[in-house]
Amino acid sequence: MQPVNAPYPAARFRRARARAATRALTRQHSLTVDDLIWPVFLRDGEGVEEEIPSMPGVHRLSVDRVVEAARRAADLGIPAICLFPYTDPAKKTKDCAEAWNPDNLSNTATRAIKAEVPEIAVMTDVALDPYNIDGHDGFVRESDGYVVNDATVEALVKQALAQAEAGADIIGPSDMMDGRIGALRDALEAQGHTNVMLLSYAAKYASAFYGPFRDAVGASGALKGDKKTYQMDPGNSDEALRLVARDLSEGADMVMVKPGMPYLDICRRVKDAFGAPTYAYQVSGEYAMIEGAARAGRIDGDKAMLESLLSFKRAGCDGILTYFAPRAAQALQKAQ
Template identity: 75%
Template sequence: MTHAQFLRQRPRRVRRTEALRGLVRETTLTTQDLIWPIFLRDGEDVVEPIVSMPGVNRLSLDNAVKAAEQARDLGIPALCLFPYTDPALKTQNCEEAWNPANLSNRAIRAIKEAVPEVAVMTDVALDPYNINGHDGIVRDGEIVNDESVAALVKMALEQAKAGADILGPSDMMDGRIAAMRDALEDAGHTHVTIMSYAAKYASGFYGPFRDAVGASGALKGDKKTYQMDPANSDEAMRMIARDLDEGADMVMVKPGMAYLDICRRVQDTFEVPTFAYQVSGEYAMIEAAAQNGWINGEAVMMESLLAFKRAGCNGILTYFAPRAAAILNAA
């Protein structure tokens, strides 16, 4: 390349000002891209800090409704609910999971009555109700698939009856999407959306979440027999294809930041609504580093969220949602 040719091609020209950078920006992040996961617990006027997730709290139902109002005001379109279940309600058979009056179902009703314009997403998995801490029912040390699916279907139906907009099966049992979709159709819940945790990995990033829902002490063993091996990429494509065939409307990759390659493959291969979960461990690492002054927490938060969009995600479940939305609204 001659000196003259070099002068004709100066990419720095379009980086010179924010206005120019904005004109050529390839990826954008908006409040509509965010889903805010919140943790529930019984009580009144409870805001209970989660030590391993600085800035995140367990909320009683009255405060969960306030969070939904905050989401509406910030332009966040959806909340995802996770319950901290009283240990006395945890059993081998997980019956509390499909109790119409359990904490999650009461929260769905309260939020939809107070703030109907905010979509409510639920978690469909047995670990908050399981004395063994697993996402499926345990028999003689084995997580049994088909019995677990039957339980998950009952759980999903109760959440749909309570008014959930999006069901999020996070259990990774085989065949659960088809079973749920058939049951929802038969019960007349044809409008209820399923966002399948289709590529959920057996990851080390989930620890703070298990603290948040009270499953850390209960978990016996690990989840490697039903969650995916972090080494596998082609398997994720098979899981996505299966869940779409079985009736999923949207799919999720979990965790997020260490699996951006999977997000991109999913979007390129299937061209379907694709989401990622920026999970508790990812959040906690950023927060811990920021609190120690090692990184600019706000800058890294926004950069990490933009990375999901750049990788092809339509949206992100993130505990940063209200903080990120406030920054986006102020821009």
């Protein structure tokens, strides 16, 4: 039964808003550092911090620098860091074999972080696009350009096992191939990686908001066509629930909606329907809009950042992947 509000003036909603103490007492949702996962970009070299032009303030880091970044994140209380490699174009091939190379950038960085900052959780990305000469998340059929499903899943299993062997705590399949969660879970169990978690990109939409990310991992120029045959149609919402239900039944520990703010309705529906750990990715385009507007003096960057992150909590998310993570953590510390 819905509560009945007393009529004015018995019900003055401004009473609770009148002072900071009562605003805090009546606040329904809050953001903490425990909600943050920090996505970072890797590149070859040593001592490298290379700014990404389409993501001002975000850098590609060499392995030594990403270890330093992980230490900084852990010191701020951020519980997890997520790795995305910028692969040397010379290592991109049709067969994507660099994806399961035990010494590729992602696996090398994982081992380095776990050796120096063991308390932080390392999340890795499972998809072939950083290693694919065609720029797609799976193998491309030459005859018609279609991204094939089952052969791609077999490759993703090899990639995930290499990441688990390197010490990844959380594996994030972002490819949107059918059946990959079940295949990954079976393979991880069979190889003794029983505590490696799967954070499935269960509802990943074919979005215009990914552009700066593709610049960051070097996939923009390589991509042939689009990803609409495997990523979700932005007009669909019921399909997201079916995908989440399937991935949970196949062994996903957590599920993600991507992008974030344009799909807060999906976050809310997923959380209400399943009650499972639900995450959102505040993607590169979202970051670039907020940061770009802030640098142009149009908005207060820190306030807009924190408000945007709080919107995910209000929509039911248990955590957020965001490039703002260190800055948000510092802002939250100051607010205490």
